[in-house]
Amino acid sequence: MKLNVKINRGEHIDQFEVDYQPDMTVLNVLDEIYQHHDPSIAYRYSCRTGLCTTCMMMINGRPDLSCQKTAEPGEDGYLTLAPLPKGKTIRDLIKEY
Amino acid sequence: MAVEKIQTDVLVIGSGTAGLAAATYAALEDKQVLILDKGALGRSGSSTGAVQIAGLGDWSHEEDDTERYLEDIYTSGRGLSNPNLAKTLVHDIDQRIQDLIDWGLKLDREGDQVSVSHTSGHSLPRSVSAKKGKAGLGLLHTLRKKVTKDERITTLSDVMTIKLIKSDERVVGALVLELSTNKFFLIQSKATVLATGGAGQLYPITSNPVQSTGDGFSLGLQAGATLIDMEQVQFYPVSIIEPQSIAGLCISFYHNSKLFNNKGERFMKYYAPDTLEDATRDTLSIAIATEISEGRGPIWLDATDVIDQVKKEFSHEYQLCLDRGVDLANKRAQVGPAAHFMMGGVRIDADAKTDVEGLFAAGETAGGLHGGNRLGNNALSECLVFGARAGMNAAKLVDDVTVSILDANPIRINQYGNHRPFEIKQHIQHSMSSYVEVIRKNEGLREALNQLLNVREQLENVQISNPDVYSREIVDYIEAQHMVNTAEAIVRSALERQESRGSHYNTDYPDLTSTIKHNLVRMKNHQFQVQPEEVESSETKR
Numbered sequence: 001m002k003l004n005v006k007i008n009r010g011e012h013i014d015q016f017e018v019d020y021q022p023d024m025t026v027l028n029v030l031d032e033i034y035q036h037h038d039p040s041i042a043y044r045y046s047c048r049t050g051l052c053t054t055c056m057m058m059i060n061g062r063p064d065l066s067c068q069k070t071a072e073p074g075e076d077g078y079l080t081l082a083p084l085p086k087g088k089t090i091r092d093l094i095k096e097y
Numbered sequence: 098m099a100v101e102k103i104q105t106d107v108l109v110i111g112s113g114t115a116g117l118a119a120a121t122y123a124a125l126e127d128k129q130v131l132i133l134d135k136g137a138l139g140r141s142g143s144s145t146g147a148v149q150i151a152g153l154g155d156w157s158h159e160e161d162d163t164e165r166y167l168e169d170i171y172t173s174g175r176g177l178s179n180p181n182l183a184k185t186l187v188h189d190i191d192q193r194i195q196d197l198i199d200w201g202l203k204l205d206r207e208g209d210q211v212s213v214s215h216t217s218g219h220s221l222p223r224s225v226s227a228k229k230g231k232a233g234l235g236l237l238h239t240l241r242k243k244v245t246k247d248e249r250i251t252t253l254s255d256v257m258t259i260k261l262i263k264s265d266e267r268v269v270g271a272l273v274l275e276l277s278t279n280k281f282f283l284i285q286s287k288a289t290v291l292a293t294g295g296a297g298q299l300y301p302i303t304s305n306p307v308q309s310t311g312d313g314f315s316l317g318l319q320a321g322a323t324l325i326d327m328e329q330v331q332f333y334p335v336s337i338i339e340p341q342s343i344a345g346l347c348i349s350f351y352h353n354s355k356l357f358n359n360k361g362e363r364f365m366k367y368y369a370p371d372t373l374e375d376a377t378r379d380t381l382s383i384a385i386a387t388e389i390s391e392g393r394g395p396i397w398l399d400a401t402d403v404i405d406q407v408k409k410e411f412s413h414e415y416q417l418c419l420d421r422g423v424d425l426a427n428k429r430a431q432v433g434p435a436a437h438f439m440m441g442g443v444r445i446d447a448d449a450k451t452d453v454e455g456l457f458a459a460g461e462t463a464g465g466l467h468g469g470n471r472l473g474n475n476a477l478s479e480c481l482v483f484g485a486r487a488g489m490n491a492a493k494l495v496d497d498v499t500v501s502i503l504d505a506n507p508i509r510i511n512q513y514g515n516h517r518p519f520e521i522k523q524h525i526q527h528s529m530s531s532y533v534e535v536i537r538k539n540e541g542l543r544e545a546l547n548q549l550l551n552v553r554e555q556l557e558n559v560q561i562s563n564p565d566v567y568s569r570e571i572v573d574y575i576e577a578q579h580m581v582n583t584a585e586a587i588v589r590s591a592l593e594r595q596e597s598r599g600s601h602y603n604t605d606y607p608d609l610t611s612t613i614k615h616n617l618v619r620m621k622n623h624q625f626q627v628q629p630e631e632v633e634s635s636e637t638k639r
Contacts, residue, residue, distance in 0.1 A: 023342050040562075040563040044136070044137065047146055049146055049346060049417060051233075052145045053140070090567060
């Protein structure tokens with residue numbers, strides 16, 4: 001099974017078609033992209049249990065935790081990821097702390 | 098490329114509870130403090146996931162006191178707990194928790210009473226929490242607020258430590274990489290505190306955050322510090338195995354639940370007939386791993402009889418499972434041991450000083466307090482007590498130090514190497530989970546050592562295709578170097594211990610030896626040295 005992913009990386013939007021299993025989280029999808037599609041993708045996470053909140057990003061237009069949110073396409077057929085609008089974005093999906 | 102220099106009185110590496118406590122207490126002594134973290138400051142340590150903290154206070158059980166708490170630590174430590182560290186913990190913890198309360202921490206209450214819970218291995222209830230079962234978050238919020246408001250403390254997120262710098266046998270700072278700019282800095286400090294947490298990421302299934310790659314053990318080793326009892330790795334016995342997306346999640350209510358093997362047997366009756374699932378973590382991990390290795394896995398957790406209590410006291414864990422399709426109200430969960438905590442670590446004294454002048458260690462990075470098995474909820478207690486001691490004592494070092502400006506670029510960027518850093522990390526994890534898990538054998542330990550030597554060769558030929566800022570490949574590369582050093586220290590220490598004690602269970606030596614020894618690991622001229630040292634104190638022997 002494949003999942004189409006769009007990532008807003010500031011100056012451009014990249015698209016990926018990744019291998020997908022139904023219980024994958026958005027963070028699992030980002031790991032898949034880093035390991036097998038684009039080693040330059042930048043994203044932040046730590047605890048993987050929804051507590052540290054450092055993996056927060058816009059997921060299909062809504063702020064959510066990438067480690068907790070099940071990866072699924074939005075209405076346009078893409079899982080769409082972008083950095084949170086508030087605060088300084090340093091690179092791709094990484095906000096400044 | 099010249100390396101810029103930054104000066105501070107006290108450098109703190111790591112910003113979990115131990116690091117934030119060290120920074121706070123050093124600043125209270127009116128010192129300039131620089132605290133850095135390779136992730137988001139104050140949000141990237143293992144403390145985040147801690148549910149409760151054990152301790153003493155005006156809320157303690159009427160029969161509890163320092164002697165009884167100390168006795169429980171000694172019993173759990175299987176003869177390897179350092180009595181000076183254990184006495185310090187039980188002596189200081191009351192005041193340290195009170196400091197946090199004075200700074201705004203609110204303990205969870207039942208009516209007008211502080212809620213005090215029982216935890217396996219503690220002879221009396223002495224665990225308290227905050228933020229409704231998220232004690233770690235409560236401590237971090239309180240300390241982060243304190244650190245942020247203190248003008249004597251500078252904080253830096255996303256800064257990786259490459260190595261500690263020494264001058265005349267004294268640690269005088271660290272070489273670091275700022276990920277947001279890809280610039281190296283030389284930090285010059287009168288005292289340095291290692292508080293980088295543990296090394297759960299040496300294993301593929303762990304409760305630890307992604308940053309727990311054993312950096313502090315590796316940095317300490319390379320600076321000449323001694324590591325103690327590194328073979329003592331605690332596996333959290335009852336952790337989620339499936340679904341994979343929450344693999345490693347600790348199930349804190351296992352002592353109230355039932356465990357079954359694939360034959361439907363409540364197998365703990367064979368291993369701990371008196372306590373069943375309410376056994377210490379080492380006993381439970383070995384029992385579960387034995388069931389799995391002898392073909393009676395997978396292991397299932399049944400919490401249906403206590404589900405109301407689970408929903409109330411452990412709502413976050415219940416909800417995480419529910420969100421991923423496991424409703425513990427009517428479904429069993431597949432569980433097993435997951436890498437959780439390093440009892441071993443950088444050897445310290447009661448002042449949190451290491452063997453190297455100018456270098457302190459605290460929290461999980463330090464070793465010796467818990468011996469062969471850490472009691473539940475003593476991790477945050479350790480972080481608070483020894484973080485504070487590290488900060489206070491680091492502040493006493495007032496001699497100026499000087500560091501020569503380095504000129505070399507310590508990271509070799511090779512776009513055409515053969516091995517991607519994340520794959521090297523996976524190789525380390527595979528070796529450790531195959532041969533250095535709960536149940537160990539001599540042959541497996543020797544094989545792990547061979548494989549780690551191969552990993553070192555791979556690290557000489559790494560492919561880094563993205564050298565830009567926030568390069569995950571550079572992060573993985575630096576972490577892989579720390580991981581292989583830490584892994585080798587664990588394996589060599591495990592080979593040295595020719596008995597089964599605490600969390601180290603070797604089927605070739607299933608019994609205890611009559612003489613109790615610590616294993617001390619040092620690095621000299623890039624070579625590991627392991628030296629046994631007989632335990633002198635008779636008071637901890639059990």
